[in-house]
Structures are given as C-alpha cells and as structure tokens.
Amino acid sequence: MFGLNAKNTRLLFLVIFLVAFAPFLMNPFPTDSAMAQFNAGYPDLMQRFVIFGIFAIGFNILFGLTGYLSFGHAAFLGVGSYAGVWMFKLLGMNIIPAIAASVVVAGLLSVVIGFVCLRRSGIYFSILTLAFAQMMFSLAASVLTPITGGETGLTLSLNDPRIFGAGAVDGNIPVPGFFGLEMRSTYEMVMGGWSFSFNTGYYFCAIIMVLAFYASIRIFQSPFGLMLRAIKTNQTRLNYTGLNSRPYTLAAFVISGMYAGLAGGLMVAMDPLAGAERMFWTASGEVVIMTILGGAGTMIGPVLGAGAIKYMENIVSKINKGILEQWFSFMPDGMSDIFVTLIYPFIGKGWHLTLGVVFMLVIIFLPGGLVEGGQRIKSIFSRKKTEDTPADGAKTPAE
C-alpha cells in the first residue's frame, strides 16, 4: 500500500497507531496513584517524543544508510529554531511560514556544511561536522547576539512587528497557531481515575512525523536508498566502478539536515523560544545516542531511541529524594536508607548516569539497539510456534 511493501506498510500502521493513541499509552497509571510519577502523557513531553523522533529519523537517513556519522546535526536543529522564531517575530504567529523557513534555512546551511565536510569520510567527516556545529554554537551564543539573543535565547516580545498578525492579544503576546487553531489547546478527558490529554500541537507534530516517517521508508526502499547503502558497504569499490558518490552523500546530508530543521521549526511552533544550547555538541551527541540506542539503520529504531531518552530526561530527572524515601518507606529504617542511598545517584540530576548504564547495556547485549531487543522477543515467541507445529504434526498421524 502507498507504494510500500507489506512489511513496511505494517510498520507504518504500527507507527500511526502508536502516535494516535499515545495519550492513552503514555498515561497507563491513574492520576492519583503513586505510579503517576511515571506517566508521560502530558502535552510537552509527547510533543518532544515526536519532534525528536523526526530529528532522529532524519539523522538515520544519513547515518543509517550511508554510514557517515555527523556529530554536528544539532546545528541544523538550532538554525531551524532561530529561523522559526524570526518568522513569528516578523510575519505573525501562524506556524506554517515558521516551519517552512526552518526547513529551508536548515537545508541551505546543510548544503554549505555538507559540501565542505563530505570531502572527507570516516572520523575526519565526524570531526569536521563537530567543528562546524561548535562554530555555529559560538556564533549563536556570542557573536551573533543581536540575531540570536545570545545565551539568553531568542524570545518573542510585545513590540515585534508581526506584519501579518496581531502584535498583541488582550495585552499578551499571541500564541502560535495553525490558522487560528492554537497549538497549546488541550482537551482533557477524564475516565475514572485516569486523565488523558489530547493536545492540538501534539497531533500536529504527530501528523508531520508520520509523513516524515513515510518519506523515510520511501527513501529506504528507493534505488537512491540502495545507492546510499552501497556507499556504506564499500565506497572505494563504488568509486572504482566510475561512479561519483558525492552527489548521493550530499543529497542524503541535505535531506537529513532538512529533517533536523523541520524538528527545530516544530519545537518553536510548540514553544516559541530558541536557545543557543540547542546547538551545543551534547545536543548533537544526543541524536547519535538516540539513533544507536534505538537501532541505527532500522526505520523505527531512531523513533524508539528518541522516546527512551526523552522519557528518561523528563521523568527520571524529576524523581527527587523525597519521592524515593516515600517508595521505600515500607521497609525498616536502616534498609530503606541503604536503598535510597544506592538509587539516589541514578535519579534527579543523575539521570545521565541511568542513561549511560542503559546505553552500555544495550550496546553490549543488543548491538542492534532496542529494535534488536524487540526482534529477539518476537523470535522467542515465533520459535515456540514453529516448535509447536511439528509437535502437532506428529500428533495428527497418531489419531
């Protein structure tokens, strides 16, 4: 269907199902229960899941297919964000021009950076992209302060021009919207002890993510995708056949840069503020970790990886000592203290430590990322089935 083979169609429908029902899936615990701490179904985090999903999908087109490891992808996300906020400041609060500008500006920048960096491959390419991204970061953080707001960040203000929209609504800065549909509006559904939020902004991002995911599957299936895989497998051999591989790598680089710009644009459409730290090298590293954690080169892996990291960043980091003490309060005093002391370094501001441990475990035991984990579980069940069948078959003649 849609020009996809059966397996990929199933995958697409799986993704559509997941994002459509995310408000339910992410809020499995009743609001008043102790486990509500682990609920992730609030608009801001769900938006982050899909936006970073888009970012990782785009990164995977470059890294998963061509094997070129870019360590500077956050630069495109950041530039996209700045372009988006400037559209809000100059034109008005409709998110369409903002997102369009984000994609275009990030695309143009990736042409320039890609043109230079793709002259080298392997580690040299990674270092070059890292250098460029850090340059962009320093520019944004200090040199270009009038355009980027420096380390304070670029924010909207009441006296922005906004030529196609209202400068102020009721004395306040208007909020981003899609032709009057406010991104922040949320419909809260209460069912018994559960409460589910359906946020306009989330569904807008979700639709765009499904489209981006579809486009990525098409790229993976296409002859162009095959060519990118050939580059990953053996670029030298490809060059000896007389084929110039650089236009293909550049195209992949620009496409993934535009995905990053799209993610940046969506970020500001949900929350109209852009900060320079979005372009810092740790942010570039994060998308690499997302992709590898989920499974580089697989289609759904990066989305899962993005979700896992954002979940830890927002949920694990909010568990504080008080909550921990509550959890273990059922134990005798000394024992609960030991447990609290043992777990404390892994929560709150120590969530990076948790992420590090999870990442290491995944890399050691599941080199293919979370997707490989899923496949192994699946194969356990399917093997059981295949074992069952001959057993049944053996029974049948006896009857």
Place this chain on the structure above:
Amino acid sequence: MSKSNFTRRGLLKTSAVAGGAALAAPRFFSPSWADGHAGYLNAPQGDTVTLGFNVPQSGPYADEGADELRAYELAVEHLNGGGDGGMMNTFSSKALTGNGILGKKVEYVTGDTQTKPDAARASAKSMIEKDGAIMITGGSSSGVAVAVQALCQEAGIIFMAGLTHSNDTTGKDKKANGFRHFFNSYMSGAALAPILGNAYGTNRKAYHLTADYNWGYTTEEAVRTSTEAMGWETVAAVKTPLAQTDFKDYVAPVLQSGADVLVLNHYGGNMVNSLTSAVQFGLREAQANGQDFQIVVPLYSRLMAKGAGENVKGIFGSTNWHWSLTDEGSKAFVKSFGEKYGFPPSQAAHTCYVQTLLYADAAERAGTFNPCGIGEALEGFEFDGMGNGPTLYRAEDHQCFKDVLVVKGKENPSSEFDLLEIVEVTPAAQVTYDASIFGGELGTCNPGA
C-alpha cells in the same frame, strides 16, 4: 486551554459551580475569580495545592540552586504549620496561620533548570501540565528567569522569581504574571558607586569581565554608568561564556590594558573561577597607574565567598541580604534555617523563602489562587519583617524596593560562614528608579483559562 470533565461527577461539579455563580451574580458584581477555585488554570481541586520549585541543580549555579531548594522546603514546612514558623512570626501581614494556603496543604514538585532556558522551560512545562503546579518559582540565572517568566505568562501561572539580578526580569522583559523580590543590577550600581569612589578614588580605569547573557549585560551597564558618572573610565569590557570554567585567557590581558580596577560581572561558579584566576595572576598585589590594583564583584553571595576562600578578603560587592543582619525577621529565618540544616542561609535561600511566603500571603489576602487575584494582592503591597526593612512591591513593574547591602570580604573571618562584612546599608530611596527607564510592557494578567 479548554478543559472538560466528561464524568458524571465532573459534570455535576461544573454545573454546580455555574449555578452557584449565576445565583451569586445578582448579589454583587464579582470578578470571574470570585469563586476562588475555578476559572483559572490548574485550580486546586482537592485539599492540597502544588507549587513548582524550578532551580538549577547542575551547572555553574548549582550551589545556589541547592540552597534555594532548602529554603523552599523550609517555607513549605512553615506554611503547613511545621517547624517554628520562621519569618511568618515577624512578617507584617498576619494572613498566614500555618494552615497551608487557603486551608489547603502545600505540596511541591522540583525540577532542574540546568541553568539553560530550554531545559528550564521543559521542566516548568512538565510541572504545569503534568503536576498541576499553580505557581512556579526559582531562578539563579536571569536568562532562565526571563524564559520561564515568559512561559508562565503564556500558560497563565504566577512566576515568583528567585535569585535573578538582571534589570531585564522586571525591566525590558517584565510580565504581568511575574514578580521579583530580589534586587537588580541598577540598584547594585547605584549602591556600589559611592562606596567605590570613597575607597578607591575617582580617578580609576576599569576593566570589565562580563558573563555573556542578559544579567551580565545589565550589570556591566549599571556599574559602568554609575562609576563613569563619578569620573571612572572604562578601558575594556570583555564577554565570557556562561559555561566557561577557566578564565586564565581572559584575566591575562588585564594588567597590560592600563586598567587599575577589574570588575567581575560574574556570579556563582563563574565568579569563583575568575577571581581565583585573577588572584593567581597576582592582580591583588599589582600596581597600575601608581595605584594599588583593585577587584570589584558587583553581585556577591556568601556561597561565592566560601567557594573563593581567602581570595575575597577586602573585595567590595553588593548583596540582597546577609545572614548577619540583626533585625527580627532575619534572626528568625537564620534560626529556623540553621536548626534544620546546620548552617546559615545564603541570599538566594532568603529571597526564595520570602517569595514563597509572599505568594502564600497574597493568596490568603486575595482569597484565591487565581493569578489575577494574586497579582492584585501583590501590586503595591507594602510589608516589613522579612529581613530587608520596609519593602514595596511596585505595581508598575512588579519589582521590590528595599535597602541594598554593600559588603566586603572579611579580613579576619571568625567562622567558615562569617565571610562578608556589611559596609553600608544603602537606603531604598537611593536605589529607586523610574519604572519606565528600561522599556518593556507588563501586558495583562493571564489566568490561563
């Protein structure tokens, strides 16, 4: 945001509220928030109310953040009737009774701003959207404070700024839903300049190292303006990144520049590192232009003095509050903080504690948690007994006006906490300015629903 309750109970509750409002209408023309617990975002429904404490737990201001969190926990304890009540006993308004806020028990959630506007907003958003926080407070970086304040304005939540010293917070970027108790760069400059003039003379050449974000800019500008007005000259002003930890490259050119005063517009870990570098380069013993070389730190705190150790001796700066103050409010606060944690509070802890009490008091007086009601109760509010003498919450920009302390690193500290001595208490009148000089607009209060 639209919120609907589609359960039977929710429907009954909504119609009851609507019915109640309809019945009440003929009696008096009540504003929309007269009901107290409806008509605004995150209106507390049960018998608890949730506050969001969004402080830096990592990054250059982590020490301040940790102390702020202690103060918030202490404030919650006092509001819920625990402990010895602290400043609630000395506060001039007696609306708080130790029975929570408006009879609801105070609960709180915490978050890490990482001293980054993006992360701070994400953390604040999750407090608002997930935990149903009715008020967000915190700070330690003006960049973060301005970003979170804008978010709270958008969402319709009150923001009680913690430690944020930039003029922008209640100047260019002021918001109707945001309130600041802490003093600002302008006040530091105005209070410091006369003292510096007396101590170092009026023929001085200053070299500024400035943290590269909104707080650094306004502090540099305030100190420049006020010192240049009395005859000082500014040789150079160099911006340093907030994430910088090694300032040797920035300090090295200072002696050759012809300057004889180094102004460190740095805070927290930044200041500790830059001051240490400056001392290592021998700036304190150096001579320039025939005078002793001097270092000035416009915004001081005890935590910074502790971090920088020996190096702070004799260095001038300004501070919002110091634990050695002897008024009743300060004494009560230092006592209850010291009993709980074993050491005296920092100025960051003080302002956060006071902000929490001020919020609770405003809610009690307004009879609602509605941001517009709280805003009305705080605007133009005059109070005393909170450690800074008589204080005014100015209605035009939501900035507090009170005395400013000029302090100096103590030469012979008697304990590890006794690091700063108060040189002068600059009266509020001397640091008061016209609300319009920084531009910006408050906008109108946003209840979010």
